[in-house]
Every structure is written in C-alpha cells, then in structure tokens.
Amino acid sequence: MFRKIASASLRLALATAVLVAVFTQLAAVRLYRTGVELWQRLGISKERGTGHIRESFLRGSFYYYGASGAKKIATGDRAGVAADLLAYTKAFVSSPEFAALYAKEREAAKPAGYVPHPAKTKEDIRKERIAEMEKAIRETEANMAKMTPEVIKAMAPLLATFKSNLADYKKPESAMIEMFYQSELMGEEARQREAEQRLEKWEADYPADVRTLLKTRLQAFIEKAASVDFSAALKESGGKLRFVDPRYEAQSAEWKMIFRAGPEVIRPAVAFAKAWLAELGK
Helix, strand or coil: CCECCCCHHHHHHHHHHHCCCCCCCCCCCCCCCCCHHHHHHHCCCHHHHHHHHHHHHHHCCCECCCCCCHHHCCHHHHHHHHHHHHHHHHHHHCCHHHHHHHHHHHHHHCCCCCCCCCCCCHHHHHHHHHHHHHHHHHHHHHHHCCCCHHHHHHHHHHHHHHHHHHHHHCCCCCHHHHHHHHHHHHHHHHHHHHHHHHHHHHHHHCCCCHHHHHHHHHHHHHHHHHCCCCCCCEEEECCEEEECCHHHHCCCHHHHHHHHHCHHHHHHHHHHHHHHHHHHCC
C-alpha cells in the first residue's frame, strides 16, 4: 500500500524517484551533487531516504513519506532534484549492498517446498469409515432410546442410512470406499500442485538475478508512464482536484502520481529508464 502524506509537491519531487524505478537524466540541473545537500533539500535523512528506495524496489510498493522539505522545492528545480535523487537511486540499487539485501529478502520469501504425505490406503480408509459409522450408529441408538415415539419415528430414516452405509463400507468392492480413496489421491496431488505453483510465483516475483528485478521495475514504470495523459483536465470537487474524465479518475495511484509529477520530470525519467533498461539487457 502507498503510505501517503498530504503534499502535492512531494509527489512532484519524489513520486517518480522510487516508484517502480522512476529515473531521470543526469543532464538535468545539477544543484545537489554532494548528496548531503540533496537529502537536506528534501527534508529527510539519507538513511531514511535510502530505506524508502530499498523498500520500494524490493517490494514493488512506493514508500515516500517523511520528506518534509519536498513541498518547498521550486517548480523549476524539480527536474534537477529528481535527477540527483534518481542518480543516487540507480547507484544504490546497482550496488553489492542492495544485491545482498535482495538475496536475503528473496530467501526469506521462499515458500516451503512440497512435503509428501503418503496417501492412505483403501483399507485404511475402509477401517476409518467403518469405525466412524459404528460410532454414529451407537450414539444415535442411545439417543433414540431417550426420545418420544414421534421423534424416534423421525430419526429412523437417519439410523437406517447409517446402517446401510456401514454395510456398504464392509463390501470389498464398495463404490463409496473407492470414491473416498480417489479423493484422498486427488487431495495429495492438489497439495503438490499448490506447492509447485507457490514456488513458481516466488520465482517470478523474486527472480534469482537482481538485474531481472530491476528490469521488471523499469519496464513497469515505462509502460505506466506511456499511458498517462498529461493534458487531462482537472476540476475541483469537495476541496480536491479531480479528473474531469471519469476514466482518468478511476486510474491507479501510480498513474495519478506520474500525472502529478508532470512531463518536465517524467519525460526525461522515461528516457533515463529506457537507457538503464538497455544497459541491463547487455
């Protein structure tokens, strides 16, 4: 889930920074080379900012709360701040430190493997079912002994069903026992299949090569940014700006953050993302 703060300017300055790998060109304004100045400008510590970047890339969710100074950044400076912040982002997620963090996160998220549970034999199932039915008959008969004739008459069909089932279970070729046995086999197959599916999903969500993760984040941003209409009209409603077109109002939080960041940040960010994606593809 996105953790929101009430600052439109923060979205403009940071929304594209760590949201699924949003990056901008280093050719933009270079006012904050030292890194220290960058974090001071954003009103957040380097450690906390780095933590947001780490969590955003590892989990695919956007963490950007706490940057109190972002709302004070002048419109003309946003691309420059984004450029330096994104340069730092790229350096960090390309580092051995991030690779080690990812490896640890990946291993922690790995689902338990399939552990075979030997299926019960047909005879095991027969014994269990016979024991269950004999118990049900005993208890029903004991209860009926305390009931009025009217209730006994009403319970008689149930008792007859129990006795019929018991007789069937004792037959060597009982169709019901065969059905229970096949269900047992299918249940074990289903458990194995579910374990395999969990492992497949884990491998897709946490690829072995961290570069594959970065490619996924980059590609997701590029595709999302391409769908944003920066010319979309807004209107005030209930004290908030909303899209005139209901299709845009129904878009995801990511889509709207990219819109708010504006083309002056997003377009060079897309170019940078594509360049980085090309590097990762080599």
